[in-house]
Amino acid sequence: MTAFKVRTEIFEGPFDLLLHLVGRQKLDIRDITISEIADEFLEHIERMKDLDLDVASDFLLVAATLLEIKAAALLPAEPDYELDEYDDLSPQEARALLVERLLAYKQFKNAAGALAARMESEGRMHARQAGIEEQFLGLMPDYLEGVTLRGLAVLCADLDRRRDVFLLQAEHVASMPVSLELHMESVKRTVAKRGRASFSELFEAGAAPEVVVVTFLAILELYKRGRIDITQDSLFGEIQIVHKDGEDDDDD
Amino acid sequence: MTERAELRGVLEALLFASDEPVPASRVAKLLEVPEGDVAAALSALAEEYARDERGFQLREVAGGWRLYTHPAHHPVIEQLVLSWDTRRLSQAALEALAVVAYHQPVMRQGVNAIRGVNSEGVLASLQEKGLVREVGRDRNQGNAVLYGTTRVFLERFGLKDLTELPPLSEFSPDAGTENAIRDRLSAIEGPEFEEEGGDLSVD
Amino acid sequence: MTERAELRGVLEALLFASDEPVPASRVAKLLEVPEGDVAAALSALAEEYARDERGFQLREVAGGWRLYTHPAHHPVIEQLVLSWDTRRLSQAALEALAVVAYHQPVMRQGVNAIRGVNSEGVLASLQEKGLVREVGRDRNQGNAVLYGTTRVFLERFGLKDLTELPPLSEFSPDAGTENAIRDRLSAIEGPEFEEEGGDLSVD
Numbered sequence: 001m002t003a004f005k006v007r008t009e010i011f012e013g014p015f016d017l018l019l020h021l022v023g024r025q026k027l028d029i030r031d032i033t034i035s036e037i038a039d040e041f042l043e044h045i046e047r048m049k050d051l052d053l054d055v056a057s058d059f060l061l062v063a064a065t066l067l068e069i070k071a072a073a074l075l076p077a078e079p080d081y082e083l084d085e086y087d088d089l090s091p092q093e094a095r096a097l098l099v100e101r102l103l104a105y106k107q108f109k110n111a112a113g114a115l116a117a118r119m120e121s122e123g124r125m126h127a128r129q130a131g132i133e134e135q136f137l138g139l140m141p142d143y144l145e146g147v148t149l150r151g152l153a154v155l156c157a158d159l160d161r162r163r164d165v166f167l168l169q170a171e172h173v174a175s176m177p178v179s180l181e182l183h184m185e186s187v188k189r190t191v192a193k194r195g196r197a198s199f200s201e202l203f204e205a206g207a208a209p210e211v212v213v214v215t216f217l218a219i220l221e222l223y224k225r226g227r228i229d230i231t232q233d234s235l236f237g238e239i240q241i242v243h244k245d246g247e248d249d250d251d252d
Numbered sequence: 253m254t255e256r257a258e259l260r261g262v263l264e265a266l267l268f269a270s271d272e273p274v275p276a277s278r279v280a281k282l283l284e285v286p287e288g289d290v291a292a293a294l295s296a297l298a299e300e301y302a303r304d305e306r307g308f309q310l311r312e313v314a315g316g317w318r319l320y321t322h323p324a325h326h327p328v329i330e331q332l333v334l335s336w337d338t339r340r341l342s343q344a345a346l347e348a349l350a351v352v353a354y355h356q357p358v359m360r361q362g363v364n365a366i367r368g369v370n371s372e373g374v375l376a377s378l379q380e381k382g383l384v385r386e387v388g389r390d391r392n393q394g395n396a397v398l399y400g401t402t403r404v405f406l407e408r409f410g411l412k413d414l415t416e417l418p419p420l421s422e423f424s425p426d427a428g429t430e431n432a433i434r435d436r437l438s439a440i441e442g443p444e445f446e447e448e449g450g451d452l453s454v455d
Numbered sequence: 456m457t458e459r460a461e462l463r464g465v466l467e468a469l470l471f472a473s474d475e476p477v478p479a480s481r482v483a484k485l486l487e488v489p490e491g492d493v494a495a496a497l498s499a500l501a502e503e504y505a506r507d508e509r510g511f512q513l514r515e516v517a518g519g520w521r522l523y524t525h526p527a528h529h530p531v532i533e534q535l536v537l538s539w540d541t542r543r544l545s546q547a548a549l550e551a552l553a554v555v556a557y558h559q560p561v562m563r564q565g566v567n568a569i570r571g572v573n574s575e576g577v578l579a580s581l582q583e584k585g586l587v588r589e590v591g592r593d594r595n596q597g598n599a600v601l602y603g604t605t606r607v608f609l610e611r612f613g614l615k616d617l618t619e620l621p622p623l624s625e626f627s628p629d630a631g632t633e634n635a636i637r638d639r640l641s642a643i644e645g646p647e648f649e650e651e652g653g654d655l656s657v658d
Binding site: 257260261262263264265266267268269270274278279282283305306307308319321322324325326328329331332333335369370372373374376377380 | 460461463464465466467468469470471472473474475477481485486508509510511522524525527528531532534535580583584585
């Protein structure tokens with residue numbers, strides 16, 4: 001009756017993963033390594049037939065949150081470093097807090113299990129589906145008050161068209177990719193001519209996001225090929241692209 | 253429990269859960285019991301209900317056996333139905349209904365694809381209100397439920413059958429009247445769907 | 456026919472015709488009978504069905520009374536009427552639902568804090584399924600949405616009302632688990648930076 005389905009273990013959050021890890025071994029927060037998280041992740045991926053992107057991104061979220069907790073444990077207590085509830089705590093206090101949160105989470109995980117069991121047993125009892133007998137139909141409230149057939153048709157036509165537009169756009173993106181090669185050429189020429197350029201000068205103001213992305217990729221590719229140098233003075237600051245005299249500069 | 257009492261229990265459950273007449277032959281096959289035994293048990297059950305003055309009756313109609321409320325109680329049931337509260341449909345429910353009406357039979361995935369959002373709750377609510385029903389299963393899609401509109405839906409709009417639905421092609425995007433209709437339809441969503449006192453959610 | 460038998464018949468007919476739980480108070484009003492009598496008759500009817508091993512049962516759920524098939528017949532029903540909804544909730548949804556059920560009214564931040572992960576998507580999906588709803592706003596928290604459970608939640612989980620939820624304390628981790636968590640999660644001490652060959656970790 002139940003479908004045969006291999007249920008892979010998916011962690012529902014950092015606490016879930018921590019609980020799992022704690023259940024298997026003695027655990028020091030500082031010992032949760034990225035490689036261990038990556039191993040866990042790969043193990044799950046292997047057990048999954050197809051890569052489920054939702055699961056993958058959930059897992060990354062888990063990993064990121066764990067690392068945040070880990071970072072809180074590792075970072076020296078700098079006064080200007082704020083990490084919500086973990087700052088201003090002694091290591092012992094931080095541990096106690098984490099333990100309390102894990103215990104609270106575990107309680108709700110247990111409650112969720114009880115709800116699941118309850119739902120399962122409820123699923124074995126069926127309420128009547130037949131609906132009201134014919135002679136009472138006319139007495140039912142008019143849930144469609146104010147709705148006309150024409151109105152429904154318009155709604156459906158709108159929805160159909162919206163979907164068609166969406167499909168068209170999807171095709172458009174697929175059939176007209178922004179060429180990386182062309183953008184590399186363009187960047188190379190600009191930079192060679194001027195000697196240097198900032199990233200924002202390489203595309204028009206208000207350029208489509210995909211153009212910006214491809215321009216960025218073009219810069220990375222040119223950098224990899226040793227045609228340009230890249231500098232960035234500050235985090236999220238303007239990227240400067242500097243021309244390098246290449247031995248195969250055959251196009252100018 | 254005797255075998256007979258056991259058979260009675262299963263029959264009651266099946267009759268109760270089914271939304272259409274249940275043929276004795278089908279039950280016999282399902283339970284691997286001689287059809288004669290099933291028919292006899294059904295007759296006995298019908299008599300029992302009548303004798304015990306139950307609130308419902310078991311009748312043999314075209315296509316099988318079916319439970320009905322006892323006509324003696326129809327006036328009270330009428331009052332009950334009249335007392336059902338009037339909650340209009342949300343915009344989400346209207347959208348799903350429109351899609352089901354025009355694309356039936358349609359799977360939930362089909363409705364999701366057209367509306368661009370999960371329509372599970374909305375379809376369940378439309379089923380509860382008797383506007384949408386399960387019309388079959390798609391064997392090529394792992395027996396996915398196929399949805400269609402109900403008789404109530406047809407009656408509400410005075411349609412003889414689905415071929416009387418106005419063709420979608422009539423509805424060009426930007427005609428003034430249609431914009432007015434669109435405005436009116438979108439005006440239907442709003443605070444009246446705010447639930448009170450833990451009431452049933454509409455969508 | 457005795458008055459009591461008569462009341463039983465009407466109740467059965469009303470229950471049979473309803474597509475949602477019927478509150479005793481509503482029936483009392485409809486029949487102009489004291490609510491206590493109705494409640495007593497409903498309880499007696501539920502007992503009678505159980506004693507006579509009927510195929511259906513009468514249960515008090517979500518503030519009212521409703522007929523259901525007996526769980527013993529679920530396998531047969533599943534075969535005859537394929538339409539049973541086998542939708543399950545994900546672990547994430549169940550966790551969030553548990554938090555909302557026990558802590559309502561609760562902000563999203565409250566759910567996030569317990570689960571240790573953003574619960575926005577899960578809460579939206581629970582709302583779409585009609586299990587959770589917005590019950591108000593917290594004026595002291597920038598009008599943050601407060602979530603609570605719905606009547607559908609009570610129905611789906613077979614609860615009369617929220618007081619029927621088993622006390623949360625029942626789900627406290629047992630002593631063994633608690634000790635394991637306390638012992639195994641060793642102290643977070645000061646920073647220790649040891650580079651290890653090629654390992655991405657910074658411990």
